[in-house]
Amino acid sequence: MKAVHFGAGNIGRGFVGLLLHEAGYEVVFADVNAELIDALAAADSYRVHLVGEDSETKTVTGFRAINSATDEDALVAEIASADVVTTAVGPRILRFVAPVIARGLAARSDDAPRLAVMACENAIGASDLLAAELMDGLPDDDTREELAARAVFANTAVDRIVPAQAADAGIDVTVETFYEWVVDRSPFGGHAPEIPGAHFVDSLGPYIERKLFTVNTGHATVAYTGFLEGATTISEAIAIPAVREAVEAALRETSAALTAKHGLPEEELAAYRAKILDRFANPYLVDEVTRVGREPIRKLGRNDRFIGPASDYAEHVGGIPTALIAAVGAALRFDVPEDTQSVELLKLLDEAEPAAIVEEVMGVGPGEPLHDPLVETVAAAQRERLDAAL
Numbered sequence: 001m002k003a004v005h006f007g008a009g010n011i012g013r014g015f016v017g018l019l020l021h022e023a024g025y026e027v028v029f030a031d032v033n034a035e036l037i038d039a040l041a042a043a044d045s046y047r048v049h050l051v052g053e054d055s056e057t058k059t060v061t062g063f064r065a066i067n068s069a070t071d072e073d074a075l076v077a078e079i080a081s082a083d084v085v086t087t088a089v090g091p092r093i094l095r096f097v098a099p100v101i102a103r104g105l106a107a108r109s110d111d112a113p114r115l116a117v118m119a120c121e122n123a124i125g126a127s128d129l130l131a132a133e134l135m136d137g138l139p140d141d142d143t144r145e146e147l148a149a150r151a152v153f154a155n156t157a158v159d160r161i162v163p164a165q166a167a168d169a170g171i172d173v174t175v176e177t178f179y180e181w182v183v184d185r186s187p188f189g190g191h192a193p194e195i196p197g198a199h200f201v202d203s204l205g206p207y208i209e210r211k212l213f214t215v216n217t218g219h220a221t222v223a224y225t226g227f228l229e230g231a232t233t234i235s236e237a238i239a240i241p242a243v244r245e246a247v248e249a250a251l252r253e254t255s256a257a258l259t260a261k262h263g264l265p266e267e268e269l270a271a272y273r274a275k276i277l278d279r280f281a282n283p284y285l286v287d288e289v290t291r292v293g294r295e296p297i298r299k300l301g302r303n304d305r306f307i308g309p310a311s312d313y314a315e316h317v318g319g320i321p322t323a324l325i326a327a328v329g330a331a332l333r334f335d336v337p338e339d340t341q342s343v344e345l346l347k348l349l350d351e352a353e354p355a356a357i358v359e360e361v362m363g364v365g366p367g368e369p370l371h372d373p374l375v376e377t378v379a380a381a382q383r384e385r386l387d388a389a390l
């Protein structure tokens, strides 16, 4: 069995690659980072250090690596004969990997089994997005129909904290011990790939929302409020009482929304939240607030970790989720010059009207319950910037 995996970064090597290897797949990593691909291609194995109360080290072997920027033909040939394609490149990058997957599908023989394609990104419907990008790039409906019949796109939810790696780690990767990979079984029609580490479910919606709106909402809240308190890492940030209070309050709101929307039991969510806060405090992981807060514009999007659960709260619980709105306020103060989206967001704050920012960045229009509180939150961040500049 062979899997082609796009994105040989932190989660690619430390989670997807490891689980596919343990499931018996030969993994072909594809990445645009030449240095990383050369190092992987030159190695027979790499180690995954699982750190926590019960630390252990696992070894991944039997992989190959292809530079997808310079060796597209080789990648097409690999996809043509693969069983599975996975990605962990970031949701914004999916449109760049879609064309080569399309070429790989076109090169498959008519009698080959359908290729299982699973985008492992922190986004709702990431595999659907990849499929849409792929289809959009095709010349006509006949080609779309032909290639659609050769692949199954299944949405997934992936959970394992994998920080940026130490400079001297090479291709080895340090991760937390916890992991969860939930895959939508329904598109496979009884022929889901065999991945023992993955959990196949009939309806992914509640799982991906529970994950994104608890783990990632909580993580981002700790990152942004921790950044404002001067913390460098997540474990340092969550030890600050004001940060702990901010994240607990935000997650009480997301849990209320999940219970009201999906009927997830309150006690189960309380235990899930407690476990996640423990994971954030893991003293063995050095996870910087700048990584967890990266790309604040993406994180402030309509369906992402703040506005998504806040809208659900307003719709299904009723009222304004003030802790989530406060976390949005902290995100608007994430000032990291190396992060292009942080720079872009601060520039928008300096130049645009509050309502335009709420509409364009957060996708919330006038008349929606969250509109006015969000406009006030943006306006407050703008006043603060003006005062600081005086």
Ligand SMILES: NC(=O)c1ccc[n+]([C@@H]2O[C@H](COP(=O)([O-])OP(=O)(O)OC[C@H]3O[C@@H](n4cnc5c(N)ncnc54)[C@H](O)[C@@H]3O)[C@@H](O)[C@H]2O)c1
Pocket (backbone or CB within 6 Å): 006, 007, 008, 009, 010, 011, 012, 030, 031, 032, 033, 036, 068, 088, 089, 090, 091, 093, 096, 097, 120, 121, 122, 158, 159, 160, 161, 162, 163
């Ligand atoms: N790190 C985590 O804790 C974690 C956990 C769950 C999900 N995720 C998700 O996984 C995805 C990747 O995150 P990460 O932390 O591993 O980031 P990362 O930056 O470590 O890895 C991304 C990799 O994608 C590569 N890449 C960029 N453009 C590419 C292209 N066009 N073709 C092929 N490869 C390309 C990069 O070179 C990099 O090696 C994101 O969607 C993230 O939200 C991350």
Ligand SMILES: O=P(O)(O)OC[C@@H](O)[C@@H](O)[C@H](O)[C@H](O)CO
Pocket (backbone or CB within 6 Å): 122, 158, 159, 160, 161, 162, 215, 216, 219, 220, 291, 292, 293, 294, 295
């Ligand atoms: O990857 P992002 O930028 O969407 O979010 C940053 C972190 O919250 C994220 O990578 C978590 O570590 C991960 O989602 C845990 O499963």
